[in-house]
Amino acid sequence: MSVSDSVPTNAFFDQHPDAVFTLNTAGELIRANARFAELLGYTPAQFVGTSLFQYLLPSETVRARQCFQQALRGEILTHDVSVRTKEQGIRSLLCTVFPLVEGQEVRGVHGIMKDLAAAERAEKHLRQREQQLSVIFNTMTDVVFVLDVEGEGRYRFSFANNAFAVTTGIPLAQLIGRLAQDVIPEPLRTMELARYAEAVATRQRQTWQETSDFPSGRITGEVTLTPVVNEDGTCTQLVGIVHDLTAQKQIAEALQISNERYEYVFRATNDAIYDWNIPGNTLYWGQSFEALFGHVLEENVSNLDLWAEFIHPEDAARTVNSLLQAVESADVRYWQSEYRFRRADGSWATIFDRGYVLRDAAGRPLRMIGAMQDISERKEAEERQLQMSREVFKQNADLQQFAYIVSHNLRGPLANALGFADLLQRTSKDTEVFDTSLKNLHASIRQLDAVLMEVNTVLSIRDQQEVPRLELVHLAGVCQRVAQSLEEPLHECAGTIVCHIPEDLRVSGNRAYFHSIFYNLFANAIKYRAEGRPLVVEVEGNASPETGTTITISDNGSGFDTVKAGQEVFQLYKRFHAVGPGRGIGLFLVKSHVESMGGTVAVESQVNVGTRFILHFS
């Protein structure tokens, strides 16, 4: 190294962080800076003219003089020295000496002393810090890496922690010192390099999420890339930190899949699925709730009171109580009930509701998840089936009764015929008994025939459950024609039939049926007229779109006791008059005809006042 001819400037002396001094050729201090004075505990002025060696430990003076001599000969030397401070303390210093050359002549020696202890401490501290950082870097789970920016899209890995190797499966030996584009696999590479370029160009921190496949598996991470910028604003390094989100991501994905599945179940099922938070009393209904019942909820989250409000009043108390009881019983897990639930249009749905109660360890109810199943259709089908079996049962009972009655009614005249035939054999031809018996035998056989004819009529009616042809029947016309056909018996008893049915009244039905209805009712009126007053039958009819058509047939006849007769009035072969030739078939026919046309018939009667039949067609 060449030796400079210049004398160090004052500034160099005064501002130098180390102790700096100048010796003359005799080894006496010409000048020293503030740091030198500070090290030894004096002021700089106090040193001038004193020998440097007097400040050294005596054991080191010889070596120090040798070094001094060597420096005077033009060498640069560095050696350890120990100095005694003004307070008699000892300091180890590192001393460097080199010659002071003026012109071609060595005029003295320059020296620089460093506080060795301080330097050692600093280095030790540095080493410790480095170790700490190393421990931190290598034990942290986040990936840390440093890229040197070499320009032209080249980024070289200068540092990476263990987590990098663990997470990516790339050994650090294969990484450090290599270019990013040679290490990072596609398709990640292109994206990464674009990010690096962005960070370098903007000198802004970049943050993004990425998912990629590494030898250790698929990894999702949040990357933060921080550019390191030097004094002149150039980005020289990129420090990256990758926070591994894989586990969180997997949980989130699993949760999303599970939620989606739940949503699909909600949508797929026809049941209204609900989730009732019991302590908070919030009730969440699935989408089917609206579809099933038509209730539009302003907010999906409601509470139990809303549910209870929709339950049929007859079912509400029972259902709500059983639910609350189930929820309060620590050992009950399932609750189920059947109840009617109001639809938005006011109709009632039959619901089968089944819920599962979630409880904490102490058995306290937390939530209930359940499904409201609309079983209205099934219920209605069940009802129809029940109704059908009831009808079948009733028809069967009717048939049995019919068989019984028919056999009885056949047996009556048959027994008489047998009896009279027998009697005829036992009596002489020219007696009164013989004549009467013969006459009665005929009568009995005629009765027998009449019964068989009735059976035929009744059977044909029973077979014909539906009206063969519906037409608009002009009621007044039919009524008047029937009245005319009964003119003779009416004349005999001095009776009258008055028809008040409006001329324009027409009812959908069957003309023959209406004929039969009027005929049987009028014939009954004549048959059971009251003695002592002429029979008057009044027929009225009125119709309105709201109430339908009502026809009343009232007479002033003998009447009957409606309490005694009860429901049996219209039954086959039931008679309510002790006298007269009644067979108990007329009202049965009336009822059958009316009902097969979709109408109803009712009767009011008072003994000795009269009878009124009310036919109604809606």
Next chain:
Amino acid sequence: MKTFLIDDDDLGNYLTETLLRLEGFSDDIRTFQAAEEALQALLTQLNEKIPQIIFLDLNMPVMNGWQFMEALAPYETRLHGRCRIYILTSSLALTDMEKAKTYSLVAGLIHKPIDVEEIRAIRSQLEEERAQ
């Protein structure tokens, strides 16, 4: 022998009455077409001459044979041994035969038409009882 015939069928009544007269069973026969009338006639002369024999039909309007029997139930002890009731019916139903047995006043059930043998059997039964 005082006899009541209760049947809403006048042909049946005529037949039974004629046979009873031909057999000389009775010359005091009253026929009723309504059970209610017969009941009234019976109850008004309860302390006097009541019929020893009643032929009762079952299937009748307003009051049938069984209802007639029920109406007689309160007077059963007073009638017992003085009045025998025969159910005379065209019914062949077994249930009617079973039911007939539950009334102590009912002495028997006869299927229509009643014949000479049956009339004679009833008469001999009565004579036996009278002899005892």
